[in-house]
Amino acid sequence: MTILATAPPSLQIGRIPLAVPVVLAPMAGITNTAFRRLCREFGAGLYVSEMITSRALVERTEGSMRLIKHHESETTRSIQLYGVDPKTVAEAVTMLVAEDRADHIDLNFGCPVPKVTRKGGGAALPWKLDLFRDIVARAVKAAGDLPLTVKMRKGIDSDHLTYLEAGRIAEDAGVASIALHARTASEFYSGHADWAAIATLKQVVTSVPVLGNGDIWSGEDAIRMVEETGCDGVVVGRGCLGRPWLFGDLAAAFEGKTDIAQPSLGTVAATLRRHTELLVEFFDGDEDRACRDIRKHVAWYFKGYPVGGDLRASLATVQSLQQMDDLLGTLDGEQPYPGEAAEGPRGRAGTPKRPSLPDGWLLSRELADAHRAELAEAELSNSGG
Template identity: 80%
Template structure:
């Protein structure tokens, strides 16, 4: 692949100046402090926590308190909150600010997972314009000088789009930036992201930066998105799974440099091991738990490389770093980068599906009190994804 570069001005999100206009997308079960630290070691940008449910945070559940922890090396501490109740979201933001736990707070309105949307949360919530506005306005007020941003999808499906109206409301509420994943909830992660929606949003929203998200598998894709849509920066999700060095490629591309990481199998294996080490630290020394967490990463890291099924399965069943080391020792570390076979889409995709929604949710753009119970149930977990 021929590297493509584009020099962009510094991305300003409130008082936060990013030399590289790149944001790590929050991903449930992925973007904990271990993965964020690993990505930072390769590149630059803003690295956001996985989605934290505001109710769990206000109740200070042990897992939510773990998820908001940042390592001392994380100089811009970014936390994404998910919530459905204006009061609870405001309380969660107030807590983060009062206890000095974040330098940037993002609100998630893009989760397409059925367990969330069927209760009126995630990508379903902006359909209720008054509820969306109340949440964002309350959160901005509670954040004070801390920049508060929002991330959303195009809408529920192609017949029920919400992103333009929601973005206008968010801009009016005083958010510091708006990110759009250019798919609907019905799209889930399937098909091709509609970058034209990002361009339309950028043309509509002029007071704050607009960031684009969807189908960025390489630095070339990121540059192309900026050139085609005019967006101020990019949000990278599934493209970095098993490829933390992508952030080095992105940093180089946006600085006008030419670079594409082409790691050997040995270099990939060492990144995998480093990830496991950081997870052990994240889990307070629980090596077995960290290795279990690494299981989902095996296929992503070794995509395209000549690593046999038995070795992959053994890596997935490892319970210690020593076991990982022993397996890495059996690999041909000098195997070169396989090119396109190691690139492209990764992570869950699935197929389009009818969004799960509360009965009667689409009947009105305003919130009826009858939905309150279902909305409460949308927050009965720690992570919004």
Template identity: 85%
Template sequence: MSATTLSQAPLRIGPLTLDVPVVLAPMAGITNTAFRRLCREFGAGLYVSEMITSRALVERTPESMRLITHHESETPRSIQLYGVDPKTVSEAVTMLVAEDRADHIDLNFGCPVPKVTRKGGGAALPWKRDLFRQIVEGAVKAAGDIPLTVKMRKGIDSDHLTYLEAGKAAEGAGVASIALHARTAAEFYSGQADWPAIAKLKETITDTPVLGNGDIWSAADALRMVAETGCDGVVVGRGCLGRPWLFGDLAAAFRGEEHTAHPSLGEVADTFRRHAELLVEFFDDEDRGCRDIRKHVAWYFKGYPVGGELRARLATVGSLQQLDDLLATLDADQPYPGEGAEGPRGRAGTPKRPALPDGWLDSRELAGAERSSLVDAELDTSGG
């Protein structure tokens, strides 16, 4: 079904103007240079790096430095940072700006992963109002003319919502836009995103663009979110897994054009092969690139008549030649399967009690003992 078209105004994020108000959501282990380049080949918008830990970046660990490297074709360059210490986050932002490594910087306050929230990071952090404000204000100051944005969730759970208060604090700090994933950390990716919460944030935040995130599986969903919530743009995550052509659909829809991609099995195979090739280039290692493409098999071939044995072999591929041999056995003329290839993808998880530091919910302000306990929160390269 073709999406109902809508002519949408460009999205302005500080000095950046996006003709198509679409942002690729940072996804750990997914939105590396290879996937971002592939998505760009299909559509337009802002394509954000996977989440980088600010401490690892300040320490210039080899992996963090590799993750922030953009291909020469990537413009604008967008990096998402995760951190819990205002000083370290500011230092990371200062480094990115001073070394001209980014045209846009986003701060993550939405990650629901237990290893992040149990240390007070991600979606848990806005509960501590002073800490959130200090991080955002320091980062905006360090960013200077580079637009700095925030992405967050509704809160920790339905009894501990933070998004309206955090949104107002972020706007007051001078961020260039605010993105809301309309779920709590407790919901993870389960159930249905609360789009009315996006509308409520948009009503609350009057001078800063608000972006909506959650349950965008098609261009029609994106247009419906804008129509129902009044948000200024959309952030697309799991909906593009194995479907980079979704960004072409989104670009057409927001430009008021009628277009929906219905790729044949051969076209999907060609895109899958292109993704693998870009991963090999990104890692500069054929074995590692082929190992990484394995996790994308189920997403790309969702709904298509690809037998279980072939799927299993694709999920153990070890070289580009082996990949080519396997893809050559597909019936390339098989048409788009319709609904079988559409809809939700990626792990939704189940609602669960978020992992938090001891006593985290006892106060909205950060106690001294809690501040010292955050020291281990940034040990990984990527927080996601």
């Protein structure tokens, strides 16, 4: 790993100072309060909520109100909003500010999920420059002194890139920072992120921080991205799945240290147990719901470790903390860190595919009346992208 020759770079997002230039990427069904708290126990950074639909928040649905809750230990409350209607997005931002429910708001323009892009939302939306400009401008105005940021993708596909125009528009609108996932919607999470695009955006956007997202699996990757692109910080998504200690590695890397966490199997099991406990608290004591939620994390936690298929299957259907304790108790906690087998890519990458878009979406960069009705159906709760 390259050792930083100078002090670690700090990051200022509006009025929020970050000693370590690291942001947890919003991930639907993952970055709830429980996971954010767990990650913060390992390292510093800005920990963003999972994506929350603006319409649902304005309507105060039970699910959206739960998702905007923060634990008292979360001293910087960061919420990501997704929306397609400028008025609704502004109303959601106004609500968060007026009721003092956030210290930072991020807008999602990166979701590649077909049922969102098919309606013109997510990564498809910045193609319509007037709509993108209106949403961001109204949200910034509604946020007032609260830092409002944007996260986006390169564009729809290699022939329909949007990130440079969107970056200029967002900067001119007054956002506090811009994060770029260096893939197009058509790439989903496949292949390798195009870090060169991050460098290009950094050259275009000069007055606010530019953050890079994509293929950060280690502290070494984060340092390399900063050195190669000149970006002001990194956004980490899939790399921390089942590895909350990655945030400790990232903090160490930005301090010029080469140390990395090498948890034994016992430490991994204890972290899984801790994660589940935090989920029980998040779900207001509902142990059954917490156990159902933790199941998707099991394979990520034990990636590369000598845990048999039967035990993995049992943990992936666990129904109570006691059952989890009984299963984890059968592990040999002294088993050492397996090295590379536990590192690297995790999570679903998907395969490149032609993006699903509204009919005629690509014919103009301006929003047509015919597409407004489809956009109204695009506000679904899906991955942040």
